[in-house]
Amino acid sequence: xxxxxxxxxxxxxxxxxxxxxxxxxxxxxxxxxxxxxxxxxxxxxxxxxxxxxxxxxxxxxxxxxxxxxxxxxxxxxxxxxxxxxxxxxxxxxxxxxxxxxxxxxxxxxxxxxxxxxxxxxxxxxxxxxxxxxxxxxxxxxxxxxxxxxxxxxxxxxxxxxxxxxxxxxxxxxxxxxxxxxxxxxxxxxxxxxxxxxxxxxxxxxxxxxxxxxxxxxxxxxxxxxxxxxxxxxxxxxxxxxxxxxxxxxxxxxxxxxxxxxxxxxxxxxxxxxxxxxxx
Amino acid sequence: xxxxxxxxxxxxxxxxxxxxxxxxxxxxxxxxxxxxxxxxxxxxxxxxxxxxxxxxxxxxxxxxxxxxxxxxxxxxxxxxxxxxxxxxxxxxxxxxxxxxxxxxxxxxxxxxxxxxxxxxxxxxxxxxxxxxxxxxxxxxxxxxxxxxxxxxxxxxxxxxxxxxxxxxxxxxxxxxxxxxxxxxxxxxxxxxxxxxxxxxxxxxxxxxxxxxxxxxxxxxxxxxxxxxxxxxxxxxxxxxxxxxxxxxxxxxxxxxxxxxxxxxxxxxxxxxxx
Numbered sequence: 333x334x335x336x337x338x339x340x341x342x343x344x345x346x347x348x349x350x351x352x353x354x355x356x357x358x359x360x361x362x363x364x365x366x367x368x369x370x371x372x373x374x375x376x377x378x379x380x381x382x383x384x385x386x387x388x389x390x391x392x393x394x395x396x397x398x399x400x401x402x403x404x405x406x407x408x409x410x411x412x413x414x415x416x417x418x419x420x421x422x423x424x425x426x427x428x429x430x431x432x433x434x435x436x437x438x439x440x441x442x443x444x445x446x447x448x449x450x451x452x453x454x455x456x457x458x459x460x461x462x463x464x465x466x467x468x469x470x471x472x473x474x475x476x477x478x479x480x481x482x483x484x485x486x487x488x489x490x491x492x493x494x495x496x497x498x499x500x501x502x503x504x505x506x507x508x509x510x511x512x513x514x515x516x517x518x519x520x521x522x523x524x525x526x527x528x529x530x531x532x533x534x535x536x537x538x539x540x541x542x543x544x545x546x547x548x549x550x551x552x553x554x555x556x557x558x559x560x561x562x563x564x565x566x567x568x569x570x571x572x573x574x575x576x577x578x579x580x581x582x583x584x585x586x587x588x589x590x591x592x593x594x595x596x597x598x599x600x601x602x603x604x605x606x607x608x609x610x611x
Numbered sequence: 612x613x614x615x616x617x618x619x620x621x622x623x624x625x626x627x628x629x630x631x632x633x634x635x636x637x638x639x640x641x642x643x644x645x646x647x648x649x650x651x652x653x654x655x656x657x658x659x660x661x662x663x664x665x666x667x668x669x670x671x672x673x674x675x676x677x678x679x680x681x682x683x684x685x686x687x688x689x690x691x692x693x694x695x696x697x698x699x700x701x702x703x704x705x706x707x708x709x710x711x712x713x714x715x716x717x718x719x720x721x722x723x724x725x726x727x728x729x730x731x732x733x734x735x736x737x738x739x740x741x742x743x744x745x746x747x748x749x750x751x752x753x754x755x756x757x758x759x760x761x762x763x764x765x766x767x768x769x770x771x772x773x774x775x776x777x778x779x780x781x782x783x784x785x786x787x788x789x790x791x792x793x794x795x796x797x798x799x800x801x802x803x804x805x806x807x808x809x810x811x812x813x814x815x816x817x818x819x820x821x822x823x824x825x826x827x828x829x830x831x832x833x834x835x836x837x838x839x840x841x842x843x844x845x846x847x848x849x850x851x852x853x854x855x856x857x858x859x860x861x862x863x864x865x866x867x868x869x870x871x872x873x874x875x876x877x878x879x880x881x882x883x884x885x
Contacts, residue, residue: 337708340788344704348697348759349716354742355756356723359734366734374737418626421619428620434871435627441867441874443817445834446859449852450633453640457652483633488878495879533882544727547819551838568729569820579733590730597725 367583372576384584392559393585396567399474403563404542406478411485411538412531418486419493433494437487448551451480455552466553473553473561480548485541489534496530497523529607536600543593564589634860641666641857645850662850667858670851674836676858683832686747686822687815690754691808694762697755698807699800702766703792707775717763724760728820736824745826753825754815761881762807769803770796806877809870816863833859 362374367384371377418436422429439447455476456465466472500523508518524531546565549555555562555570562570568589571582639655640648647660656662670676705713735753739745744752773796781791819834827835837859840852867874 334707337704337788340704343789344700344792345713345716348701348755348763351697351752351756352720352723352759353756354738354744355735355753356726356731356759357719359731359738360723360726362734362738363730374734421623424616424619426616426620426623428623432623432627433875434867435630437875437878438864438867439630439633440878441813441817441863442860443819443834443863445817445819445838446856449837449856450637453648453652453849453853454633454636456649457636460649483630487630488882491875491879492882495883537882540725546728547817547834550819551841565727565729569732572733583733586727586730586732590726593725593727 363583364587366580367587368580370580372579380580384580385588387578387581388584388588392562392567392570393564395560396562396564399470399561400543400545400563403474403477403545404539406474407481407485407542408535408538410478411482411489412534414482415486415489415534416493416527416531418490419497422490422494423497433487433491435487436490439483440485440488442484444545444547445551447480447484448548451476451483452552455479467556470557470560473556476552477545477548477561477563480552481542481545484548485538489538492534492537493527493530496527500526529604532600532603532607536596539596540593543596637853637856637860641850641853643850643853645669645848648849648853664854666848666850666854669848670840670854670858673848673851674839674855675831676833676836676855679831679833679836680858680862682747682830683816686750686754686832687812689748690751690758690815691811693751693755694758694811695804695808698759698762699766699797699804700792701759702763703770703796704788705763706767706770707778717767720760720763722760723757724764732820732824739825745829747826747830750822750825753821754811757821758811758814761810765803765807765881766800769800773799803880805873806880809874809877810881813874 366374366377368379368381369377370380370383422432442450452466455472459465459468459472464472466476504522504526505518508522513521544565545563546569549561549563549566550569553561555566559567559570564585568582568585571578571585636652640652642662642664643656643660643666644662645666647656654660701716705717739749739753742749744750777795777799778791781795786794817834818832819838822830822832823835823838826832831839837852837855840855841847
């Protein structure tokens, strides 16, 4: 029956393909080309070679690159440690586990803009006792975003770890206990190796989520002070829309940003495939 | 052991309070007069600072929140239905046909998932502008395109596990591909369809930048309405902001409490596959 299938291509595939071409494929290809051009609207583009890329690596971009990398690293560590710890607590068979799970996961559903303002009022409320607010130092914005991200992502990662932990057969732990394994030995030799797939998934989810962070950054500090707390996505946005004339540089930054995220995705693919082969 | 369990539960209860506190703080402040919020955000409203529902009325008026709510609802519902229908159809066709063209399209969809929005935001909003898509209906076309990657990927994974005999039996009974898809395949896709709907609904409902760039000038969605209150720094109405944060959270909490089971399942499935 699949031989005469091609006749149905326009019905089955064309609608979503057309939408994909309009919203993604054409803008993507145009974006690559425009990163080598000087332009303010698309129609006035003039090819200038690598100029935009040279200009892209200015102060603000290199700073935001480091800021983002450091922030992602800090988030990956704090979010995953907390999430794993909570997941262990919630898989011990307490009463009310469902309630706790519901509470911890809820912040994940709230949108980035709303999250940003919720934490802005709280953090400014605390900093007020010291006579400052979040816009004073870039470190405040960093820590504020870190707390916000933890609040948002811990529940999400916890759910994935819970699923991973529940997949471990109970007999394995019992056998280890009978053999006289201590709690830390059990964790090191049984639990951790078996939840490794979840650890990979959560690490990369946190990494890509924090690397792409935009809404939270915009709402919490909008880059204050003086764009020092702007992460990559916000820096690119500012370059595009902060003033006329640097659209080409913004597009070049966006291409570099895409390459970084592509590299992260490839690394994840490689690590996941390698483990599948090993097992 | 028993003592340790009690300690754990006490700790979890404490942590739950900590997790809920931010929402409670915003709720509490939404009932205070706008000039009393920044000074003492952690104090309950008193007789003097209590403002009733003034903030809510102000905020709704300033941001046209009611309009934003229904716009967000419309865009989310229409986009999710379009994604559900067209991505499942495309996934089935491409999984079964499995020729070169299908593979090229499929992998283009997959690659689009890793590309950050900033890469295409400028050129995409120009394209949308040229094509006249800067309306609440037009933007659903853009969401269909951006949602294609994850949705087709998830449907494909499930479709490959459905035995072809099922469809062949339908074909022998005289069903064409369209009838086969809708009467045999689509009903089986239900679990994946729920996951795909939830993941897309959460994304589109909360999305800020895409609607801001494409329709933000004329049509505000909820995130745009909240951000709009920011105005110039210092001049903003804190009371209205708090009230709008509460109104933005309420629909999400209701949706979450109703469909919690599916949301959590969907998020796990989406995470492990994405």
